[in-house]
Amino acid sequence: MVTPAMPAVSFQNVSKTFPASRGDIHALSDVSFDIEQGEFFGLLGPNGAGKTTLISILAGLTRASRGHVLVHGKDVQSDYQAARRQLGVVPQELVFDPFFSVRESLKIQSGYFGIRGNAAWIDELLEGLGLADKAGANMRQLSGGMKRRVLIAQALVHKPPVIVLDEPTAGVDVELRQTLWKFISDLNKRMGSTVLLTTHYLEEAEALCGRIAMLKNGRVVALEATSELLSRASSNVLRFKTDQALPLDLNQLARVTGRVVQLPAHDALEVERLLARMRESGLTVQDVEIRKADLEDVFLDLMQGARGVPQVRGEGASA
Ligand SMILES: Nc1ncnc2c1ncn2[C@@H]1O[C@H](COP(=O)(O)OP(=O)(O)OP(=O)(O)O)[C@@H](O)[C@H]1O
Numbered sequence: 001m002v003t004p005a006m007p008a009v010s011f012q013n014v015s016k017t018f019p020a021s022r023g024d025i026h027a028l029s030d031v032s033f034d035i036e037q038g039e040f041f042g043l044l045g046p047n048g049a050g051k052t053t054l055i056s057i058l059a060g061l062t063r064a065s066r067g068h069v070l071v072h073g074k075d076v077q078s079d080y081q082a083a084r085r086q087l088g089v090v091p092q093e094l095v096f097d098p099f100f101s102v103r104e105s106l107k108i109q110s111g112y113f114g115i116r117g118n119a120a121w122i123d124e125l126l127e128g129l130g131l132a133d134k135a136g137a138n139m140r141q142l143s144g145g146m147k148r149r150v151l152i153a154q155a156l157v158h159k160p161p162v163i164v165l166d167e168p169t170a171g172v173d174v175e176l177r178q179t180l181w182k183f184i185s186d187l188n189k190r191m192g193s194t195v196l197l198t199t200h201y202l203e204e205a206e207a208l209c210g211r212i213a214m215l216k217n218g219r220v221v222a223l224e225a226t227s228e229l230l231s232r233a234s235s236n237v238l239r240f241k242t243d244q245a246l247p248l249d250l251n252q253l254a255r256v257t258g259r260v261v262q263l264p265a266h267d268a269l270e271v272e273r274l275l276a277r278m279r280e281s282g283l284t285v286q287d288v289e290i291r292k293a294d295l296e297d298v299f300l301d302l303m304q305g306a307r308g309v310p311q312v313r314g315e316g317a318s319a
Helices: 051-058 082-084 102-113 121-130 144-156 174-190 202-210 226-232 249-255 268-280 293-305
Strands: 009-018 025-035 040-044 065-072 085-088 162-166 194-198 209-216 221-224 236-243 255-258 260-265 286-292
Touching: 009 040, 009 051, 009 236, 025 065, 025 082, 025 221, 025 236, 040 051, 040 202, 040 268, 051 085, 051 102, 051 249, 082 085, 085 121, 085 144, 102 144, 121 144, 144 162, 144 174, 162 174, 174 194, 174 202, 194 202, 194 255, 202 226, 202 293, 209 226, 209 293, 221 226, 226 293, 249 260, 249 293, 260 268
Parallel strands: 040 194, 040 209, 085 162, 162 194
Antiparallel strands: 009 025, 009 065, 209 221, 236 260, 236 286, 255 260
C-alpha cells in the first residue's frame, strides 16, 4: 500500500478573532484545506478577506485563536523552528537593513538558519533574480523593485521546500514580474518546491496556479483546480461601452465600470438575446466585443454571491 505524501501545508479549522471596541473582528472563520507538496497554489480574495492574516499565522507571526497549521507535519506554534525552516516567506512590505550590501544581507540571512558556505546558492539567487550586478551595492542605494528582489532572495536563502509569496508583484513593473515568475515557476518545476501565492492580479493566478482557494469575509468560498473554476464561469462575456443607463433587467446581470459594461453569456443564443434586448431598449453602444470568460469573472461572480446567470427573455426567446 502506498502511503499518501504528507501535505506541504495543512490548515486545520483555523479561526482568528481580533478584539475591537465595536465588537470582535472575525478575520478567519474555520478555514481548513491542505496544499500538497509540489503544488503551485493561489490564495485569492478581496481586501480584508483574511489572506495576510492566514499567511501571518502560517509564518508564525500571528497566533491563531483556534485551530492548527502544519508545515510538512510540523506545527507552526508548538514546533516553530522546525516549521519555519521549511518555509520561505516573502512579505508584503519592504523591510531591510540599510547598512549592508545585497550579498552581505544574504549571508547574514543564511546565518540565521545556521547555514555556512552558501555562496554557490547565493550566486544562483542573484543571477536568477537579476541582481548579479547589484551584489556589492548597499541596500540603501537600491530602487524599490530591486529591494523587492532582495526580499525574495532572502526568503529563499535556506532553500525552503515551501515558498510563500504575499502579493509579491503589487506595484512592481512588468519586467520584474516576469523575472520573478520565471524564477519561481522554475523552482516549482525543477526542484519541486511548493508555492503559495496571494495576488490581486487574477491573470497571474490563472497562468501560474494549478489550484486556487478563494476567501471572502474570512471563509473559504471556493477551493478547486483552476481549470474547474474556469469551467464554472459562463463561457463568454459580451463587452461594450455606453453613456446611457441600462434597462433594469440588463443592469441586474451586468458588471459596470464607468462606461464599460460586461454581460455574461453561456452561448451564442444568449449573446443574441442580449443584443436583441439592447436594441429593443434603444441603447446606443460602442466597441461591442465578445471575449472568453476568465478567472476575474469567476471571482467577481463568487464575491457578489451571484451563482448562476438569470435568463434574459427577449421577444421570441425560448427558455
Ligand atoms: N492586527 C489587527 N487588528 C485588528 N484587525 C485586524 C488586524 N489585522 C487584520 N485585521 C482585520 O482582519 C480582517 C482581514 O485582514 P487581512 O489583512 O488578513 O485581509 P487581506 O485579505 O490580506 O486584505 P488585503 O488584500 O487588503 O491585504 C480585516 O477586517 C482587517 O481589518
